[in-house]
Structures are given as structure tokens and as C-alpha cells.
Amino acid sequence: PAAKSKGLDLSITVAANVPEVLAGDQTRLNQVLTNLAGNAVKFTEQGKVEICVAAGGSASGGKREVTFTVTDTGIGVPDDKKDLLFRVFSQVDESHSRSYGGTGLGLAISKEIMELMGGTISFESEAGVGSSFSFTVPMEEAILKSDALSATESLSCETITSQEGERIPHLLLVEDDPHNRKALGLLLKWANYSIDFAEDGLKAVEMWDKGKYDLVLMDIQMPRLNGFEATRAIREKERERGGHTPIVAMTAHAFKEDEEKCLAAGMDAFIAKPIDIDKCKLLIGQIIKQKSCGVN
Template sequence: MSSKFSLTGISDIALGKDLRSENEVVGKKAGMTVLNSVSFFLAGVSILFLIAFQINESVSLTWFFLSEAIAFLLIPLLARQGFVKAAKILLIAYADVGIIILSSVFGGDAMIQAFFIPAMGLSILLFDNTQVHLRNMGILLSILSYFILDYIIFERISISESSFSLVRWSVLTGSFVTTWLIFNTFSQFKEDAEHQTLELLQKEQELNQELSLKQEKLETYIEQLEVATEQLAKSTKAKSEFLATMSHEIRTPMNAILGMTHLLKQDSPREDQIEPINILDFSGKTLLSLIDDVLDFSKIEAGKIEFENIEFELNKLVNVIVESFKITAKNKGIELNTEIGEGIPNILVGDPARLTQILNNLVSNALKFTEEGEVRLSVNALQVGDDDSVRLQFTISDTGIGIEEDRVNTIFESFTQASQNTKRLFGGTGLGLTISKQLTELQGGTISVESDEGEGSTFFVELTFEKGSSTDEAKAITKSEDNAESLRGLRVLLAEDNLVNQKVMLRFLERWNVDMTVVDNGKEAVEAIKEHNYDVVLMDLQMPTMDGYEASEHIRKLDDPYKRNTPIIALTAAALKEVREKVYASGMNDFVTKPFNPADLEQKLFQFIEK
């Protein structure tokens, strides 16, 4: 905004600039540009005549040209205040009056009256086609002035000195009146502008205050958000720690329950004991499955789920799944069948634990909702070529209750089951299918379902695996299964603080003819290693006095190379990736998750004997 509303702004007007904005060009119309240019040109001419007549005192016209110069300077200001049409008419009028006066002084022989022609052209330049009547008025004014000059002043009227003085004072009065009007209008505009400026400043202050308040509120919100974020991080950490603790605390007694149940099955129970033992085994495994579902769902939500990429044997994986549900199917009188298509590589590379989890959830559901008929697990190759990968489709079909048509698309949602009374009749968290879907999709696979209510359901899981090249693990497993007596005489040190788990482990290892020594904490394990030689150490992680991690680090620092390199297998109830990484970082060779699978433990022991 221009800081000056005074005559110092005349130069800006001459250049076509707005007094209220230094960068904004006014005079978009040609008429305004002509008005400014002609006004200042004629003002300059009037000043020249003023100087000339001031020097030549024979004719006293200084007063007239002074008034003319002032008028020409003020006409653009009048136009800037909004009186554009009046300013244009005054410009023409003052130009005509100037021609008349000069013609009167120099006489008709000077032909100064010829300047009425450009005066008429000035009217055409000042007014556009939308102002024809004003244009005609300006032209008529010039013609009338010429008529007065040529036919009245020169021919008929002889102006006396007193008359001339009257004319002079009339023109001077007109100049003063014009000046008063212009400055009065300009003063009013200036006051309005100042008032508007004050209003704008006041609004600006109010907006600044409001902005300051909002900024303070925003800073408060940011601080609250930071506090909430910190609390959320603490809450997430506490949740993870709680889940890890609960996992450990629940899995530890579950290890004893499932371990003893497994031993009872192998002890040739009486006929009346078989059913209770099977119920105990089924309930324990169901509880363990629920715990795993909750933990996995939490890890998936937190984005912390990760996948392994190791070799595994497809046939063995399928057989283990079938064996784990064989008793359940037998008790319900349901056939549990498997079928693996031809041409499928047996050694694959992927995450066997997650694949087992997906298939376990689907087979478990199929058995749960089937009262008669069959549950079938089929594996077929969708794409097998010469490349290093294979696309497999796992199909789990049943002849159970099926799924209502309007709920087929919702069964993969969290805590959702096929019907309202399903939970009441069959139980469950409603997380199994959700976790299976997310685990499948996170590995780049797909899962879908086809179902008819009352006729059964079929689930399809598609996953891509790399083809394995090593068969050493499969050979080791086969050799382990065929040579159960090969563990005889194996010297094992068990570090476990839980008395029940000590007894469970002792019962298993005795059946395998293993020579076992038991200690209650890590410190005792280190002392035992120093005094005796062992083939394998089974190390619990959470123990008093010294935990399994610290004990393993002490063992790896022993001077005796044989003792220092003794294989250590971790016994952990926390099936978390962080725990596994810490296990390997502390120097342990492998781990077994509680509740442990006896076959898995036997296999790992046998592998370390071979090494």
C-alpha cells in the first residue's frame, strides 16, 4: 500500500500507477492513460507560458496560466477519486479555455484557434464507444469555443479593461472552486482510507491474536500427542512384555500337562483310561492353540510377524499334521485322509512352522464342524516347471455343517464365526481363520472358501515355495526314527528350575536310555560342565541365580575346548523371534519350544550326536 495520499503521488498517476498499490497498474483503459498524459503535458505547457508572461510584463496573464497549471495537475487526482467523467470534461474545457485566451492575446492572425481540432480529437481519445454522448459533448464544447472565439471575440465584441477583469476573476473563481472540490473529495477519500486502514490493522491484530491462540492450542495438542505417543509406546511395550510373560507362564505348565499326557498314552493305559487321557490331550492342545492364536494376532497387528526361509520335508509336514489330529478324528468317527499330487518336490524352502499353523487351523476347524463323513487334506501343484519355485494349492475339504451364504465373506474377519450359535456350540476365539488369512497373504499367497450350508466346506490355500536341494535333514530324520536306540548312553545335562518339568523331561529321556544330570539354575550348570563332560546341555532360559543366556556365555568362555564347544539346546516357553535371536547370540546351538514335541527333541538330540 502506498504510504502517501498527497500531491507527491502525482508522478505515480502520470505513470499510470495506483496510489493505493505500488505494484498495481491502473489505466487499463486508454482513456485514463490519455487523461494522465495530456493533463501533465498541458500543465507543463501552462507553466512555460506562466514563465514567459511573467518575464514579459506587457500582458499580465500569469494568474491565468497559474490556475491552468494547477487545474491540469488536479484533474488526474479528481479522476483517481472516482470522478472520471467529470475530470475528462474539465480537461477538455480547460484546454478550450486556454486556446481562447491565447487566441485573444495574439489575435486571429496567429491561428491559435486551429488547436481546437486536436481538442476535438482529444474528446475521441478520452471517451470510448460506450460513452458516445460524452464524446459528442466534448466535441461540441470545442466547436462552441471556436465559434465564440472566431465569430464573437474576433468579430463583434470588444472587451473593455473592466470586462476583461470580470472574465479574469470569473476564470480565477472557477479555478478556485475546482481546486476546492478536488481537495475536499481527496480529503474525504484520505479519511476513508485511513479509517479502512485502522480497521484492517485492528482486524490484523485480532487475527494475530487468534492465530497466536490457535498456535498455543496446536502446541498444546502436539505436546499431548507426544505424551500420548509415549504412553502408547509404553503400553505397546508393556503389552508385548505381558504377552511374552503370559506365554512363558502358561506354556511352562502346559509343557508338563502335554508331556505327561504323551507319556500316559505310551504306558499302555487301561481301556477306561484311554478316553480321559485323550480328552486331556485334546484339551491341552486346544488351549495351547488358543494361546498361539492370541499371540500371533497381537504380533500381526503390531506388524512384528516375520517368516523363516528354511528347508523342510513336505511329506513329513503333512504326516505330522494328520498324526496330531488322528485321535480327534477317530473319536468322532470321521475319516481323515491326505493326498499329495504327483510331481511335487518333497524338499521345499519356506516357513514350515507357519504353513503348519495355517493347515492346523483349517484341519482343526474342519474336524470341529464335522460330525460324520470325511475331512481331506490335498496338495496339488498349480505350477511346476524347470525354475526354482513351485506354486502349491492346499485343499482342506469336509462334509460338515457348512457356512451360511450371507456369512461366507465375513468368516475371515477377526472374532467372527459362521453363525451366531457357533461359538455357543463349538467354542473358539474366532481368530483361527483371520490369522490363517493374514499369514497366507503376508507370504504372497491367497486363501478362499467354497461352502454350501449343510453339505460341507472347502478351503483353498495357494502358496509359492522354492525347491530345496538338500536332503541331509530328511535322511537324518529317517535315521533317527529307525534307530531309536542310538540315544542310549547319551550324556545330557538338564538345567531347569521347575520341578514338574524336570520330572517330565526325566521320564522322556529315561525312555530313550539317556544318562541325564539335573541342576536347578545356570550357575550350577556351569559348575557341572567344569567338573564333568556332557554330550548335550538342555538349558532353560528363565532361572534364578543365573539365567540360561548368562550360563551359556560362561560355558563358551571355558578354557577346555571340548567343554567350551558342548552343544546347548535352549528350552524356551516364549516362541518369539527376539528370544530366538538372543538364544543364538548367547552361544546356544538350537532351541526347543515348550511344550516340546518329543519327536522334535529326539531329532535334535540325534543330530548333535551325529555331529
């Protein structure tokens, strides 16, 4: 509707090499694509906005890389503003501030979402000519319907029952970087988790002491108390009062010795940054299920 009201030509092209059905997180992809397309329309007064989808080669895990590109004939981005573009509330062109406004949280969160999904986002732009924003994300080709039916039939009644009507898990996300905290928290909320936030280890211990959490996602390098120290403090309190809250370490240091340090500090598991949200959801589900079954 916005493109039509401005008299812009809006076109969508899907390349022939794109599989007919792809498996991915529709909500997250839609947010990023909607943000890029919305900005393209907002910053274009005449001409066109084009959306193109193309598939690339194979990615890790047997996935296909799919690239979404949004191209416009808008105001473009001046060279001295390009480094600021993915920062929160960056202004593309101060002379257009009243007409257009800033790019807001959208681009910053889109970048975080792509990183969390194992994808990338980039752009090319020339002031007064237009811009082209692209994001590439690994996606799986969906299984055939017959295979899906077979998989569904193999589910036990117990499995189906356990997936319906269960309590929403309550998580504590401990992350000192505000952008990472916001982006990962948003993705976890979309995954149907209830989330509380702590910006450092000391705050995490305070919140854990007052609340009841099914699992803690703990960053390692933080001010005041780091992740190791916060975990040891929680485990010491548990020795006094009983109970065990699963703690999953989040760190960019993904070597074997780092994992051993996390486990030695009392953490239950380890996940490397940048966070793969699908792997994170799988790990959280496994740990919470083990806890509900009394397995530590």
C-alpha cells in the first residue's frame, strides 16, 4: 500500500534455482525482509523497489544459501554515513530528517538476527542514485509430504501430549551487550519462552535468588561478576538450599578447553557465539526435558 500510494513500481522476482519449498523461521525472515522493503519505500520518492530471491550453493549441514535482495532508486546513503547505518537510531541524511526519520532499531536488529541465524547482511549504495540491501541465510529444503506424514505417524501419543498444553519455560538471559541481549531475547520470545534479562553476573545472581527459572543462559565475559563467578555463586547457594537450575554458557571462545572451564565452573552445557537459534532451542528443550524427568 505504501509503494502504491507513492506511485512506485514494486516487483518481486524469484530465481528459477530457488527450491519450491524451503524450511526456515518465517517470522524472523519476514521481519528482516519487511524492514528492508519498508526502508526502501520510505526513502524512495520516485522510481521503483525490486525484491529478488536467489539460491546459492550448499552451506554447512546440507543447507542451501538463499539470498534476498531489496533494491531501490531512492536517496541512497552518503559515504560518510555508511559506517553508521546499522547502529541504533542512525540518521541516513540529516537534511531529510523531517521527511524520512532515522532507520531506527530495524537495521540494527536485522543485523543481529542474521548473525544469530548464521547469515549475513550487506549493502551497496550511492547517494542520489539508490541502494541495494541483501541478506543471505542458510535454509533447508523442506521434506516431501510423504516423508512428513511418515514422521508424524511415528510420533507416540505420549510425545504429542507432552507438546500440548505444557507450561511456557521461564529463562534468565544474562548478556552485557544490549544489542545482543535485545536480539536474542526477541528470538527466544518468538520461540515461546518467557524471558527475564540481566546485564551482568551480579544482577544475574540477584535475580536468580528472587525468581524461579527453568534455565539460565549465561554470557562469560561480563562486568562486576563474570559468567564463571556468577555460576559458582549460584551453585554455592544451591548447596545450601537444594535444587539445581541448568546453566548454559554462551561464549565466542569455542575451544575444548573453554568448554571444560565452563563445566568445571558448574555449568551444564556450552553454546558458541554467534548463537545458532535453532541449535539453542534444541539444547534448551533437551535440558529442560531432562530436568523434568529428574536427570541431571
